[in-house]
Amino acid sequence: MLDVVDIEANYHGSVHALSGVSVRLAAGQIVALLGPNGAGKTTLLKTISGLLPLEDGRIKAGTVHFEGCAVLGWPAHRVARAGLIYVHEGRNIFTTLTVEENLSAATYALTGRPEAARKPDFDPVYALFPELAERRDQKAGYLSGGEAQMLSIGRALMAAPKVILLDEPSLGLAPKMVTHIFSLIARINQETGVAVLVADQNAFATLAISDYGYVLEQGRIVLDGAPDKLLTDENVQAAYLGGI
Ligand SMILES: Nc1ncnc2c1ncn2[C@@H]1O[C@H](COP(=O)(O)OP(=O)(O)O)[C@@H](O)[C@H]1O
Ligand SMILES: [Mg+2]
Numbered sequence: 001m002l003d004v005v006d007i008e009a010n011y012h013g014s015v016h017a018l019s020g021v022s023v024r025l026a027a028g029q030i031v032a033l034l035g036p037n038g039a040g041k042t043t044l045l046k047t048i049s050g051l052l053p054l055e056d057g058r059i060k061a062g063t064v065h066f067e068g069c070a071v072l073g074w075p076a077h078r079v080a081r082a083g084l085i086y087v088h089e090g091r092n093i094f095t096t097l098t099v100e101e102n103l104s105a106a107t108y109a110l111t112g113r114p115e116a117a118r119k120p121d122f123d124p125v126y127a128l129f130p131e132l133a134e135r136r137d138q139k140a141g142y143l144s145g146g147e148a149q150m151l152s153i154g155r156a157l158m159a160a161p162k163v164i165l166l167d168e169p170s171l172g173l174a175p176k177m178v179t180h181i182f183s184l185i186a187r188i189n190q191e192t193g194v195a196v197l198v199a200d201q202n203a204f205a206t207l208a209i210s211d212y213g214y215v216l217e218q219g220r221i222v223l224d225g226a227p228d229k230l231l232t233d234e235n236v237q238a239a240y241l242g243g244i
Pocket of ligand 2: 043089167168
């Protein structure tokens with residue numbers, strides 16, 4: 001469904017960020033993109049979603065095919081409207097708007113369909129995240145970290161995506177909330193069939209819901225495989241799992 005081959009990318013023409021990175025995501029899968037801070041996870045997700053040029057990033061080589069279409073070079077809104085939705089690291093929500101206004105804004109911005117924006121259907125998002133239903137009229141700036149992450153994912157769901165590119169969903173969350181958010185991601189995948197490429201530093205929680213995983217270090221894929229294989233790999237254990 002999503003086939004990323006041999007990506008080379010840099011910033012400002014000099015800072016080298018990705019070297020020969022290839023990643024695949026099949027329909028209905030959850031795939032983990034693991035690696036330490038600065039490894040290039042966000043750069044890869046922004047490359048796929050068309051956002052890299054907006055940060056003075058350059059893609060020097062490689063291809064990205066989504067459902068058979070070569071999408072590399074498309075502007076970000078066109079990629080989003082094709083069904084590939086990026087969920088920002090650090091939750092890109094409008095803090096001065098209410099929860100529901102945030103969801104409304106996403107329908108038109110991400111789909112480009114005015115009819116979807118005129119009559120947004122919030123029910124699927126509220127069914128998944130009852131916390132958001134309770135706070136629908138509150139300003140998003142007052143949400144807890146976990147609720148803000150739910151809203152960020154909820155905004156993506158308003159666009160009825162085919163693929164979600166999820167950047168560091170566990171960032172800054174308490175361990176219990178991390179478990180909760182990851183179980184919700186698994187549930188969304190099972191219930192809607194949306195495929196998910198999830199970048200996170202929390203290898204254990206991410207692999208627990210994934211079908212496959214890649215480990216990125218200094219802009220290169222150093223290891224990939226099924227979760228069982230990665231969880232038992234000595235290097236992965238030492239680097240990301242605290243030796244468990
Ligand atoms: N906007 C930017 N301008 C210049 N360099 C950047 C920018 N964003 C990221 N980088 C650099 O690119 C590399 C990869 O960063 P990033 O993709 O954010 O890693 P990760 O998401 O895995 O933490 C790092 O060396 C980082 O400093
Ligand atoms: Mg990142």
